[in-house]
Amino acid sequence: MRVNLQFKKRREQLHRQLNSTKGGRGRKKKLSALNQFKELQSNYNRTYNHYLSSQIIKFALDNKAGQINMELLSMKEAVKGTLLDKWPYYQLQQMVEYKAEREGIKVRYVDPYRTSQICSICGHYEEGQREKQELFTCKNKDCGRTLNADYNASRNIAMSTKYITTKEESEYYKNHVEEIAVN
Numbered sequence: 001m002r003v004n005l006q007f008k009k010r011r012e013q014l015h016r017q018l019n020s021t022k023g024g025r026g027r028k029k030k031l032s033a034l035n036q037f038k039e040l041q042s043n044y045n046r047t048y049n050h051y052l053s054s055q056i057i058k059f060a061l062d063n064k065a066g067q068i069n070m071e072l073l074s075m076k077e078a079v080k081g082t083l084l085d086k087w088p089y090y091q092l093q094q095m096v097e098y099k100a101e102r103e104g105i106k107v108r109y110v111d112p113y114r115t116s117q118i119c120s121i122c123g124h125y126e127e128g129q130r131e132k133q134e135l136f137t138c139k140n141k142d143c144g145r146t147l148n149a150d151y152n153a154s155r156n157i158a159m160s161t162k163y164i165t166t167k168e169e170s171e172y173y174k175n176h177v178e179e180i181a182v183n
Contacts, residue, residue, distance in 0.1 A: 003044060003048075004041070004044075004045070007037070007040070007041040007044070010037065011034065011037050011038070011041075014033060014034050014037060015034065045088050045091070046088070046091065049088060049091050049092045049095055050095060052092060052095075053092060053095035053096045053099050054099065056068065056096055056099075057096070057099045057100055057103055057105070060100070060103075060105050061103060061105075065105065066105060066106060067105065067106040067107070068096065068100055068105055068106070068107050068108070069108050069109075069110050069157050069158055069160055070093060070096065070108075070109055070110070070157070071109070071111075071112035071115060071157055072109035072110065072111070072112065072164055072165075072166075072167060072170070073089060109163065109164055109165065110157055110160040110161075110162050110163060110164065111160070111162040111163075111164050111169070111170050111171055111172075112157075112170065112172070113162075113170055113171035113172045114171075115153045115156040115157050115160070116130055116136070116149055116150075116152065116153035116156070117129055117130055118156055119136070119138035119140065119143055119145065119152070120147070120152045120153075120155035120156045120159070121138065121143055121145050121147075122138060122140050122142065122143040122145075124138055124139070124140035124143060126139045126140070130149055132149075133149065134148060134149050134150070135147075135148070136148070136149040136152040136153075
C-alpha cells in the first residue's frame with residue numbers, strides 16, 4: 001500500500017505539471033511520462049501479486065491445507081473512492097486460483113459480510129467492536145479480547161462455511177439491494 005500511495009502521489013504531481021502545459025508541439029511526448037508511470041505501477045502490482053499468491057500457496061502446502069478461503073469482494077463497491085479501489089485484488093484472486101489448482105488445492109469464496117466485525121474467538125457481534133481501522137475489541141463481557149483487526153477478519157474467513165459464488169448471494173447485498181440499485 002505504501003508503494004501504491006507513492007505511485008499515486010507522483011502521478012498526481014505529474015498530472016498537475018501537465019495541466020499547466022499548453023497544447024502544441026511536444027504535448028503527446030509530455031503525456032507519455034504519465035502513461036509510462038501507469039505501466040510502471042501496473043508492473044509493480046502484478047509482480048507483487050505473483051509474490052503474494054506464491055506465498056499463500058506455499059503456506060497452504062506447508063500446512064497441508066486442502067482448501068483456501070477468500071472473501072468474494074468487488075473492490076469497487078467495497079471501498080469506492082479509496083486507494084484500495086486501485087489495488088488489483090481480482091488479479092490476486094485469479095493468481096491464487098490457478099496456482100492452487102496446479103497444486104490440487106481448492107479455493108472457496110466466503111461471504112465477506114461482517115467478517116471484520118465478528119469476534120473470531122467467541123463469535124460475538126456488536127456495533128463498534130472495530131474501534132479503529134487496525135484494532136478489534138470484543139465487547140462480550142466473557143471474552144473482551146483485543147486483536148489486530150486484519151488478523152481477526154482473516155481467522156473469520158478461514159473458519160467460515162458461508163460459501164458463495166456471486167455477490168448477489170452475499171448477506172450485505174441481500175440487505176442493501178435497494179441502496180446498491182440507486183447507486
